[in-house]
Amino acid sequence: MSLKTESTVACWAKTLFGLFFWVFFVVPTADAQTLTTLYDFDNVHGASPIGALVRGSDGKLYGTTSSGGAFVYYGTIFALTTEGSLTSLHSFNFTDGASPAAAVLQGLDGSFYGTTYYGGIYAYGTVFKITSSGGFTSLHSFHGMLDNYIEGTNPRAPLIQQADGALLGTTYQGGNPGRGTVFKIEPAGALTTVYDFGFGACCSEAGLVPTAGGRFIGTGQYGGQYGYGVVVSIYPAGPSTILHAFKGTDGANPTAALIQATDGFYYSTTSGGGTDDLGTVFKMSPSGVLETLHSFSGADGSFVSAGLIQASDGNFYGTSSHGGTNNYGTIFRITPKGAFETLHNFTGTDGANPESNLIQGNDGKFYGTTLAGGTGNLGTVFSFSAGLPPLIDTAGR
Numbered sequence: 001m002s003l004k005t006e007s008t009v010a011c012w013a014k015t016l017f018g019l020f021f022w023v024f025f026v027v028p029t030a031d032a033q034t035l036t037t038l039y040d041f042d043n044v045h046g047a048s049p050i051g052a053l054v055r056g057s058d059g060k061l062y063g064t065t066s067s068g069g070a071f072v073y074y075g076t077i078f079a080l081t082t083e084g085s086l087t088s089l090h091s092f093n094f095t096d097g098a099s100p101a102a103a104v105l106q107g108l109d110g111s112f113y114g115t116t117y118y119g120g121i122y123a124y125g126t127v128f129k130i131t132s133s134g135g136f137t138s139l140h141s142f143h144g145m146l147d148n149y150i151e152g153t154n155p156r157a158p159l160i161q162q163a164d165g166a167l168l169g170t171t172y173q174g175g176n177p178g179r180g181t182v183f184k185i186e187p188a189g190a191l192t193t194v195y196d197f198g199f200g201a202c203c204s205e206a207g208l209v210p211t212a213g214g215r216f217i218g219t220g221q222y223g224g225q226y227g228y229g230v231v232v233s234i235y236p237a238g239p240s241t242i243l244h245a246f247k248g249t250d251g252a253n254p255t256a257a258l259i260q261a262t263d264g265f266y267y268s269t270t271s272g273g274g275t276d277d278l279g280t281v282f283k284m285s286p287s288g289v290l291e292t293l294h295s296f297s298g299a300d301g302s303f304v305s306a307g308l309i310q311a312s313d314g315n316f317y318g319t320s321s322h323g324g325t326n327n328y329g330t331i332f333r334i335t336p337k338g339a340f341e342t343l344h345n346f347t348g349t350d351g352a353n354p355e356s357n358l359i360q361g362n363d364g365k366f367y368g369t370t371l372a373g374g375t376g377n378l379g380t381v382f383s384f385s386a387g388l389p390p391l392i393d394t395a396g397r
Helices: 003-031
Strands: 033-040 061-065 076-080 086-091 112-116 126-130 136-141 167-171 181-185 191-196 216-220 230-234 240-245 266-270 280-284 290-295 316-320 330-334 340-345 366-370 380-386
Touching: 033 340, 340 380
Parallel strands: none
Antiparallel strands: 033 380, 061 076, 076 086, 112 126, 126 136, 167 181, 181 191, 216 230, 230 240, 266 280, 280 290, 316 330, 330 340, 366 380
């Protein structure tokens, strides 16, 4: 064989390898970015989910709807398989709670704990417990005017659990001077107020993030030096510190919790502010130095109510409740350095206006809810594949 022939063969080999790589590696990655509607809410089984999903120890997805159910307006708690089979666990009837707006938490005892924004004995919201089989217990009804709103009212955020079993949560309003509280509740139902949001912060819609030394980090949707909301460091038994006051240009009105990433920094979103006043993604050091990673423009999303999840690839994934090609919201990915990509534009028929965090399943896919859209425009549960491989679950689930 001549040198020329060998060169020609080598050239064709490289070309064929390149085509092989494109067809079998590049194309599946693009095609893998697919959304599947797992469940369309029909009002009977719930409507308008706001809170995120939680993967239970049995592998099912647990969540709440803010409306619908047997009593039409007050919402539900449900369990859903990853194949889309839904079981209604509880329909709220107002006296035991109404309009849950947050995810449930699976506690150390295996039961699920959550809050409702309205309802209860005094109509100011509740804390509840429910088993995977639907055994429901109302743990606490916020007293409202009965105790001059001191213990807080209208909880909107998910609970967190401490090692001793006690649960911590926030209220959107109430307390002294009426800007919301941090409360502690025992699994048996005894509740105490451990912190009042003062004049420096107001109106928490987000859960708390525990850090070393008994400190918690949270957000206030309003307040601060500029009135655009804050990130606050809280010691329940001691003083609090405002780590960052949003100026508007760097974000405004945070409604989501922060997450601490593998690099030690905190990441989250704001629902407004930024370059076009349509929301931001930010990164913050433990000492409160904030960097705006992305300002939403509308075409790539707007009005971000949900927080972020750091996925198995190290990147962050989230949703915007509006904006995108159809103005029904988006799913996006952003790297720790701020490289941003829109992965999905909701169409309305596949869901609209997602307001909750995504979660990642063992299969590598993301799962979430939309407030509206779907067959009856009552919201959906969806799965979304971004081409990530299945996870190795050390818990054996």
